[in-house]
Amino acid sequence: MRTAKDFFTPLAVGAPTPLREIPARPSRAIHFFDPGNEKMAAKIPAMVGTTDVLLGNLEDAVKAENKEKARNGLVKIGQETDFGPTQFWTRINSLDSPWVLDDLTTLVPAIGDKLDVIMVPKVQGAEDIHYIDRILAQLEAKAGITKPLQVHAILETARGVANIEEICAASPRMQGLSLGPADLAADRRMKTTRVGGPHPGYLVRGDAPRTDDGGFAYDAERATYQQDLYHYTIARMVDACVMHGIFPYWGPFGDIKDTVACEDQFRNAFLLGCVGAWSLHPVQIKIANRVFAPSIEDVTHARRVIAAMGDGTGAVMIDGKMEDDASVKQCKVQVELAEQLAAIDPELKDLYDAIETPEA
Template structure:
């Protein structure tokens, strides 16, 4: 383990100093783009104003014979567009693939000044983060970059979930984590072929009463993992995200899964299809009524101490902290979304 005095030192001569705190940005949805497809790249200029993060995907869902085209397509996409306040990310191939090294070296050298985050798949321990951390520092120094590129880990193996706390604290370059339910299901030996969401057979029955039919209550397959990821992220100042929801034909189930993740502390989710952009925007923006009530709490307790009654409910310093989370998020949303700014009253 590094000494505290060395934790924030650059890992290469000439590399930019690590962030002391992760930049505050609105990231309700991470929208995946397959950059090897020209017609999809052509949609990016219009997409930038509609999403919080544009991610060029180089890993899963990209055929092996299109990996190089995806890499060069992402570089071209980054060069051709001004992303403004919208984040630019890339999900590179996993560390043990034949494409990872070229992905990172070529992207950082070519468009590292525009890239905000590298999403690293199948992270299993702090050692994976340490390797990419050192490599990025060397490449940033070589490219003369003035700000560090952050790392976002995907939890999609049993080993990664087991080591989630060590992953979260592995580097000041860490941005956050996403749940990768499909690969995680395979790694755990789970008996499902779904990409995220629930399963009708994962349920509990109501007690037997002798009245005949017993009620069935479907459970959330991902509750434990999301909770563990949120705790690891928030205790280290990182951002937790729900990952993909693969059934594009069921927007109601997608919204339910996203909302569960939001209530548990996630700040956003992946959008793999245009219809999921609006779902993520709606879910990960706080409800206007919740914002209005939270503002009442903050106004009634300016210094966050004591206790007051509001609408028949007791509020104290603990609920003041909860209210501040909601209002702070609403202000961040309002800074980008003028429509919601008006609804929130900011």
């Protein structure tokens, strides 16, 4: 067991001191690209500033024969690109793959000073994070890296979900978790073949209407409501992340053309507490940027409640609704996020600045 005293001690002589707090940098969209795909890679420099995170993917969706090409492409992009305000992440291959050791030993010396976060897929338990933690410290020390690399785990196995708290707590490098719906569905033997999103068969049905003789018309037309297959997991992930001071994200939405349902999936995650989602295609960046920012209506209302509540204690009526110490805290969540986003997004800043100062 690593004691509290040792938790923030570097795991290799010469490695940077671990962070005590994970910075809350906006990351509404984590945009995935294949660094070995020349067409995609060529677009990356121009995408700086349009998305909060650019992530060079080395794992699934990169063909086995292209793993080396993707890794080398990522090094080139990392070395040649000025990322400005945009975070630069990578998703390495899984820990049981033949590629991951080369990923780590190539990327850290070559672009370890540029990378912010390393996403680790298919994390099963704390032991996976401990492995990554130590090897990153060794590589950082060897390469003379001064800023510790952060680690993001993808939740995509039943064991990973069962071990979620210990994964979050395994290292001060832990930055956040993403939900990986496709691998998770396969591992759980769920019967959906979609990458995220709902399923028409997973629903609740309204009650059957009464018949004149006091029975029920089971065959009558009845409204059905599709349910969210991942609701439990998102909620579990949000609690575990918040408890440990790290950040929860929805993962991918595979139906690229269905921008409407994508927006719904992202908004559900936002409402439940997630800070961002993945973008697989440029069209999804705008959706995430829009969804993971508080609306004008919410910021207007929140500012109004905060102004009316003075020192934040007591209870007041606004538009017929009770507001008190707890609701003012809910409002501060919205206003603080709006301020963070306005600091990096001039369009949002203009929108939020245009809100008239609310009357108490």
